[in-house]
Amino acid sequence: MLNRPDTLQTPRGRWRPAPAIQVSIGLHALGAAVLVFQPGAWPWVLAVLVANHLVLSTAVLWPRGRLLGPNLVRLAPAAAARGEIALTFDDGPDPQVTPRVLDLLDQYGMKASFFCIGIKAQAYPEIVKDIARRGHSVENHSHRHSHGFAFFGLARLARDVEAAQATIAGIVGCAPRFFRAPAGFRSPLLDPVLARRHLRYASWTRRSYDTVRTDPHAALSTLTRGLAAGDVLLLHDGSAARTAAGIPMVLAVLPALLDTLSNRGLKSVALPSAV
Numbered sequence: 001m002l003n004r005p006d007t008l009q010t011p012r013g014r015w016r017p018a019p020a021i022q023v024s025i026g027l028h029a030l031g032a033a034v035l036v037f038q039p040g041a042w043p044w045v046l047a048v049l050v051a052n053h054l055v056l057s058t059a060v061l062w063p064r065g066r067l068l069g070p071n072l073v074r075l076a077p078a079a080a081a082r083g084e085i086a087l088t089f090d091d092g093p094d095p096q097v098t099p100r101v102l103d104l105l106d107q108y109g110m111k112a113s114f115f116c117i118g119i120k121a122q123a124y125p126e127i128v129k130d131i132a133r134r135g136h137s138v139e140n141h142s143h144r145h146s147h148g149f150a151f152f153g154l155a156r157l158a159r160d161v162e163a164a165q166a167t168i169a170g171i172v173g174c175a176p177r178f179f180r181a182p183a184g185f186r187s188p189l190l191d192p193v194l195a196r197r198h199l200r201y202a203s204w205t206r207r208s209y210d211t212v213r214t215d216p217h218a219a220l221s222t223l224t225r226g227l228a229a230g231d232v233l234l235l236h237d238g239s240a241a242r243t244a245a246g247i248p249m250v251l252a253v254l255p256a257l258l259d260t261l262s263n264r265g266l267k268s269v270a271l272p273s274a275v
Contacts, residue, residue, distance in 0.1 A: 015195035020067040056188050060150050063184030063203045069191035072202040079274040080230030087112040087268040091238030093120055093127040097248050098237045108258040110268040112136050115180045118143030118164030125171045132172040137270035140164045140176040150185035158193045178202045178271050207234035210249035214241050219253045224260050
């Protein structure tokens with residue numbers, strides 16, 4: 001289940017609760033009904049609801065899971081058959097790093113998807129325009145990248161997602177089609193917010209941990225061990241850690257990664273074209 005491409009999608013703008021959410025809603029309704037007729041059963045009802053919330057909390061911390069809704073962790077089989085993978089970059093744009101990432105991608109003829117933070121896009125609109133001009137996609141990574149994003153209420157989630165959506169659309173002329181939560185921690189309330197804005201949730205197949213690692217060889221090994229067509233790879237053009245020599249990790253890893261892709265006959269494409 002974990003590596004199955006997420007190809008079944010609810011019609012755009014329409015939200016269909018994931019099975020886990022449907023079960024949670026049902027348990028709360030059943031618990032309320034039981035308490036009306038059997039008030040003394042409250043310890044059992046409480047235990048069931050606590051267990052339910054523990055399951056949902058675990059799902060929040062499981063970036064590649066699908067308990068809370070559809071989740072793109074791999075490209076569709078047709079894209080894999082074409083030898084495609086998807087390079088994705090989070091937390092940018094960064095004025096020092098992102099232009100150099102774009103140059104490297106150009107050198108190898110690869111396309112990617114940049115999950116941009118709204119307030120950073122506002123600060124560096126010309127870089128965001130350049131990302132789109134070079135044929136990459138600009139996607140939504142929330143407006144402020146708050147560490148508490150997964151715990152926002154429904155209204156605050158909607159404001160944050162919409163702010164980034166409007167900012168990016170205003171810069172590049174078209175709205176993002178994909179969303180990735182900060183740190184991959186996904187709120188149980190997020191899915192209806194995305195559905196209303198025609199956004200599809202995306203995570204990754206494998207990640208480099210380049211925000212905490214300082215060894216490019218270890219990061220490269222994590223990305224390329226078992227690498228296959230259809231994979232979605234995660235790196236960071238913003239918030240990247242630095243090597244012992246002071247080089248942003250993404251810039252230390254990316255040339256060797258692009259070499260590996262070329263040598264294996266794999267081609268990176270932007271998410272919209274892959275799905």
